[in-house]
Amino acid sequence: MARTNRVLKPDWYGSSLINLSLDTIEVAGITTLFLDMDNTVLSRKTHEIPSEIRQWIADGRLRGIQMCLISNNCHSYAYEIASALELPIVAKALKPLPIGVFKALRLMHAKKEESALLGDQLFTDVLAARAAGIRALLVEPLATEDLWYTVLLRKVQQRILGDMPLNEERIGENGETDR
Numbered sequence: 008m009a010r011t012n013r014v015l016k017p018d019w020y021g022s023s024l025i026n027l028s029l030d031t032i033e034v035a036g037i038t039t040l041f042l043d044m045d046n047t048v049l050s051r052k053t054h055e056i057p058s059e060i061r062q063w064i065a066d067g068r069l070r071g072i073q074m075c076l077i078s079n080n081c082h083s084y085a086y087e088i089a090s091a092l093e094l095p096i097v098a099k100a101l102k103p104l105p106i107g108v109f110k111a112l113r114l115m116h117a118k119k120e121e122s123a124l125l126g127d128q129l130f131t132d133v134l135a136a137r138a139a140g141i142r143a144l145l146v147e148p149l150a151t152e153d154l155w156y157t158v159l160l161r162k163v164q165q166r167i168l169g170d171m172p173l174n175e176e177r178i179g180e181n182g183e184t185d186r
């Protein structure tokens with residue numbers, strides 16, 4: 008597989024964060040999970056966190072998986088969400104640049120090889136993970152309504168993903184999966 012294809016290919020692709028088994032995370036050796044906020048943890052449309060996602064985060068933390076929000080958002084509600092979830096946050100992360108991921112790695116005292124970024128966008132989340140040298144996990148967005156430029160990028164994202172099937176059973180490394 009060409010390097011350019013691997014850069015945009017997630018190590019795991021699922022319909023929702025809650026479909027990522029905590030057992031799967033542990034088997035993959037991931038001890039720190041960086042979570043995108045908008046349309047991954049909460050709907051950009053309603054700004055509400057689904058109860059299933061709250062429970063998934065709580066269960067993960069009980070199992071010892073460190074979690075941190077990482078978002079390009081810098082509005083006050085981003086900090087309110089982090090507080091409500093009792094998670095640290097790196098806001099204004101500047102994804103797809105790796106700057107925010109590096110900051111989150113330092114904040115969490117995490118090792119790259121044991122970390123992953125889970126988000127809903129190829130061109131911010133997956134690219135930021137790749138640039139920082141950590142695993143990239145991709146989910147379908149919680150809401151289809153979004154900023155105009157994100158809607159445009161999602162159309163390109165869909166063309167790149169094509170008919171890539173959801174792979175909710177295992178996490179690969181560096182875009183090399185069974186898909």
